[in-house]
Structures are given as C-alpha cells and as structure tokens.
Amino acid sequence: MADITLTQSPQGVDSIQSSYVAQVQRRRLYGGLTLLIFVVLMVSGFNVADDRNAGGFWDGLHQIGDYPADVLSEAWEKRADLPALMAKYFPALIETVNIAAVSTLIGAIGGLALSLLGTRGLARWPRLIPLFRRISDIMRAVPEIVIALVLIFVLGGGPVPAMIAIAIHTAGALGKMFSEVAENADLKPVEGLASTGATWSQRMLLGVLPQVAPNYISYALLRFEINIRASAILGFVGAGGLGYELRNAMAWGPGRFDEAGAIFILLFGTIVFFDQVSSRYRNRLTEGQGQ
C-alpha cells in the first residue's frame, strides 16, 4: 500500500511524538535499572569473593609480577642454556602436538557421526535425534581434565588417557558445530542420491559432505588449536607431554626456572605457529569457496 500524496498523518504528529518519547523514557528507565542491578551484583559479588579469598585481592595485587619476574630473571641469567634445553624438551612438544592431532582426528570423526545422526532432515533414525544430541551435549559438558583424571586413575599416566579425554570433548563440541552447518545443507542432492537407491551412508558421504566440507575442516582446525592448549594443560595432571615437564620445572621452584622458561618459549611458539597456519588455511577455505 502506497499513499501517493504525502498526506499528513491523521493521528497528529504531537500525539505520535509524545507516545514515542514516553516509550523511549520507559526503555531508558528499564535500561538504567538493569545497568544498576548489574553494577550492584558485580561489586557485591566481587566483595564476597574477595572476603572468602585466603590472601585478599588488593593485598596480593602488587605482588602479581613477582613470580614471572623471578622466572624471567633466572631464565635470563642462564640464557646460554636455553637452546640446549629447548632441544631437550622438543620430544615432549612433539608428544603434546601428537596428542592434540590424534584426538582432533578421532574427535572429528566422532563429531561427524554424531552431527549427521542428530540433524533434522538427515538423521538415519529421526526418532533418535534427541538421544544423539544429548550424547553430544554430555560429551562436551564434561571438562577434559575430569575425564583425564578418571582415565589416569584407571589406565595410569601417559598420553593415551589425555588423548581419549580430549577426543571425547572434541567429538561433543564438533558434533554441535557440525550439525549447525549440516542443517543449512541443501537437501536436493541427498534426494537425488536417494532416488538412485543409495544407502544412508552413501547419501551422507557423497551428498552432504561435499557441501559442508570447507566449513567442517575450518571448525576442525579451530578445534586443533584449542586441543594443543588442552593437551599442554592435561600434562599438569600427569598425562605426559610438555605440560608434565612444565609442572615439574615450576613445582621444584628456583633453580629450574631456566627449564620452565625454555618450555614456555616452546609452548608459546607452537601455539602462535599453529594459530597462524590454521587461521590462514581457514581464511582460504571460507573465502575461496565461491571460486
């Protein structure tokens, strides 16, 4: 409906103005109240947390730089040893990256199965969609470190429990992301393949996967970055790799801070390196899609 002549509104501008201004004022009032409640909650929450803290936030604040300063100064004094130490811990770094790579691979395969089984329109058994979705919810809800602690207790320390723990979490997380991508996939090719008598797995692998592959690989690479960090952290609870060495170097206190420094450099360098490589590759995947 278009009114050809630019007629003045029958309601009158004044009433529209006053009702809109009233609406704006109401909105501002609600917004202000929300902001006020937020600030009050933040301040009171901080105070409660600070009271329960053993040390006290304000007392400890000025000491925050002391420990890094100790580590750095000792590492700097012994800087001549750093290259040798980095070479010494390089195998541990390989172990950490390996844990991340294997768990990403296994997790991505698990996530792929979970996502296809849990996506409306694609699922093999549509009635079981909620089941597979809850499975993937649970898998990503449990932190890696909890699964790793249980598995280390059962299987003993080493890279395998860490790998399983990260793979489980990855499968859950990627299952969610993959299924969001799969929801937007075009169903026509799938129908086309179904008309030729293809099985469900053929339809998925040949009809859906080519459409979603760039996005899937991009998410998997992002997960790989996250998993490198996760596998380093799991070393702290005895799962081997660089994190284990770092905990030992740090826990034994002054005297081995040069080792801690070397491990930090290795870890930091590796994470930056894989971040850069995977972000460049992901950019190419997402931007180069149209070409």
Add this chain to the structure above:
Amino acid sequence: MLNITKLTKRFGDKIAVDAANISVAQPTMIGIIGRSGAGKSTLLRMLNRLSDASDGSIIFDGQDVTALRGAAKRDWQSQCAMIFQQFNLVPRMDVVSNVLHGTLNKRSTMATLFNLYPQADIHRAIEILDRLGIAEQAPKRAEALSGGQQQRVAIARALMQDPKIILADEPIASLDPMNAQVVMRSLRTIHEEDGRMVIANLHTLDTARRYCDRVIGMRDGRIVFDGTPAQLTTGVARDIYGAGADFSEAATSTEIETLNRPGVREAEAYV
C-alpha cells in the same frame, strides 16, 4: 559550488570512472543515467567518500573533499547524505532510531549506545517522518515496513543529517512503480522546498527526464552526456546505453502508464 575535476577510480587494471568532470553552480536536481557497470555508483561512492578516488579532485564550497581524513572526512559525510538501493537501514531497530542515526556524527558513541538522544532530535525525527507521510510507523521495527516505506525512512535519515547534498544510488530500483513515484516525488519536494542539491543514479530515462533539472549520461566510466532533459533525445539515449535502433525508451520505463502503451511488450522482448 561543487566542482569535480578529472575524478578517476581504478580497480586493478579496470577503470570504473574515467576522468569525470562535473561542475554544479547552484543546488540542482541531477540524474545520472547509464547501463549497470557504467560507473554511476562508484562516482556517488567517491563523492560520499565511502571509497577513495584514485585520481582527481572534488571541491565543494572551496573545500577539497578528496583530501579529507579522519574526523574531517566523517564531518563531510554527515553533510553529504546517501540513500541506497537496498535502503541500508538497521532492520531490528525502530524507525525513529534509524532516523536518529542521521545525527551520529554529532553524538558520542556512549550516548548513542544507550539511546540517549536529545528530545528535540526525537521530535524533529518524527516531524521529518510526518513530512514523508510515515509518522504512524515511528515505533515499528524498520524490517516490518514495506520497501517503499523503508526507502522513505532512509530519506528521513538523510534529512536528519541536514545535508547540503543528498546522493541517491538507484533509490527506486527495488521498488514497484507506485512506491517509486512516491520516493522520487519526495526527493523532488526536498530539492524544491529545502534547496538541497540532489544527485540520483537512475536506471530509467523517463524518471530522469521527469524529475531532474539536469541529466548526466555515463558509459563505460566516461561522461558522454551532460545537459537538460530536453536535450536528451532518443538518439542520445541510444548512445548512452550503447543500444541499437531497436532501443525503445518505453522498455526501460517503470511508469505505470507506459505499460498500456502498444509496442512496449515487443520492445521488452529485445532488451
């Protein structure tokens, strides 16, 4: 008032606008016509400084617009409002907020984030909407409006900027003929009543001829015609569009009347 000298835009080895010279002495309603890809949009975008010129200069009231940077550039953009083919409103915000976006250049980020616009501005926004005949839509979300109404909200946003120039990039290309007429008539009214310069990219000859005081024709980045609507003969139009003898003006028309004219269907078949 406005002097464009040898304005050029290159994308790689492709020249989108090739040494355009335009001089405007007083506020005029100017229509730019030409095929798609002729460089019309690029020209307007350079005027608003949405994209930078490769070469040449734009002088407005003695000020070199092409050299502006940072705050001075944003200040120029606030004086030089732009209307887009796809309206470019924020769909989830209400109509008045969209119109108030016209004042963003004068307000701080924090104030606009918390929607703290002065009451006088809110009143003025609704008055502008009333002038365009859509005051009743004020509290609605922009996405709830029809295309013609959304374009009028975009015009209201432009007016809220209180600009010296209004640039309109294919303002009616996404609209049906009825709404196109309303929008073009609004632009003409704004030009006549407020004395603002209006430069509109148009893809139909009859719109340019009907609403503009001056028509500029572009072809392959060059300005090939610059004159009054009366000088725009069918032969000239054929040159601008690079069409053969089968070119009929009615074929590009969006006016309702032409649909009933005989020969239009045949002409459309050629285009």
